Amino acid sequence: MKVVSLTAAALAGSASAHTIFQKLYVNGVDQGQLTGIRAPDYDGPITDVTSNDIICNGGINPYHQPVSQAVIDVPAGATVTAEWHHTLDQQPNDPTDPIDASHKGPIISYLAKVQDATDMDVTGLQWFKIYEDGLTVSDQTWAVDRLIANKGKVTFQIPSCIESGQYLLRHEIIALHAASSYPGAQFYMECAQINITGGSGSKSPATVPFPGAYHGTDPGIKINIYQTLNNYTIPDEFHALCEDLVFSATESRKSHQTSVNSCSDRGAFPEKKMMYQTTYDKRQFLLSSV
Numbered sequence: 001m002k003v004v005s006l007t008a009a010a011l012a013g014s015a016s017a018h019t020i021f022q023k024l025y026v027n028g029v030d031q032g033q034l035t036g037i038r039a040p041d042y043d044g045p046i047t048d049v050t051s052n053d054i055i056c057n058g059g060i061n062p063y064h065q066p067v068s069q070a071v072i073d074v075p076a077g078a079t080v081t082a083e084w085h086h087t088l089d090q091q092p093n094d095p096t097d098p099i100d101a102s103h104k105g106p107i108i109s110y111l112a113k114v115q116d117a118t119d120m121d122v123t124g125l126q127w128f129k130i131y132e133d134g135l136t137v138s139d140q141t142w143a144v145d146r147l148i149a150n151k152g153k154v155t156f157q158i159p160s161c162i163e164s165g166q167y168l169l170r171h172e173i174i175a176l177h178a179a180s181s182y183p184g185a186q187f188y189m190e191c192a193q194i195n196i197t198g199g200s201g202s203k204s205p206a207t208v209p210f211p212g213a214y215h216g217t218d219p220g221i222k223i224n225i226y227q228t229l230n231n232y233t234i235p236d237e238f239h240a241l242c243e244d245l246v247f248s249a250t251e252s253r254k255s256h257q258t259s260v261n262s263c264s265d266r267g268a269f270p271e272k273k274m275m276y277q278t279t280y281d282k283r284q285f286l287l288s289s290v
């Protein structure tokens, strides 16, 4: 009987254990709860990759009102930290904060250049990936495991080589606990309204649309994670426009993370990328070479 009730409790917990990206830090400075971020009150996922809701959420999960009119200044090359919590009115001692541990999967960030980052029409925007963290094959840990260990915070870098101006930052978790068939993967995303300053503008990234970047048949979206995986393919192949992965097979993740700030051209990219994929789970794409 005890086993049965524990299982029921665990199921009830995970069924409601969703999450919301609700705060941004710029070079470590807290920009404030929901400042410059469009976040829904309800923390449930999007599961239809063809829906406009997969752009910035806010459709079937209406935005908390009023939506912030703030546009957060972010120096090009800055380190930003996104903070996730289970709910908007986060309660203390919530075992499913920032997200239930069962919700394993990758974490991805995109930017889209916009005229006005407070414009609520997000259809037709073109997005480029600036960050992704998937599966570490060696110990079978996921980006979500690292998110939980880091109390809901994900840190990555804004490229220094892109144009200055207003952007939407689309930051996303894909939870794969029910992804054996499609629909099943759970997409959690919010968009932050940012103003990039001091960008060199020397590179123009290749872009993808949302919806369109993801497909229900993608190996990173339709996947049974309840097995030992030899690899995991994060959805949306990186469209190499620019790149500066300064790494070697012996570098630690920490040294990798601190070495990606420059914008030099690197040769033999595909080969290095393969090596990188087999060595690291985390990629930071800087926009340096075409």
Ligand SMILES: *[C@@H]1O[C@H](CO)[C@@H](O)[C@H](O)[C@H]1NC(C)=O
Pocket: 071, 073, 165, 166, 195, 196, 197
């Ligand atoms: C973006 O930053 C530039 C440079 O500081 C500034 O002139 C502009 O007003 C800012 N735009 C917004 C919307 O904050």
Ligand SMILES: *[C@@H]1O[C@H](CO)[C@@H](O)[C@H](O)[C@H]1NC(C)=O
Pocket: 228, 229, 230, 231, 232
């Ligand atoms: C990825 O892993 C799957 C399942 O373990 C395997 O079938 C596939 O060949 C692997 N792909 C690559 C590129 O290693």
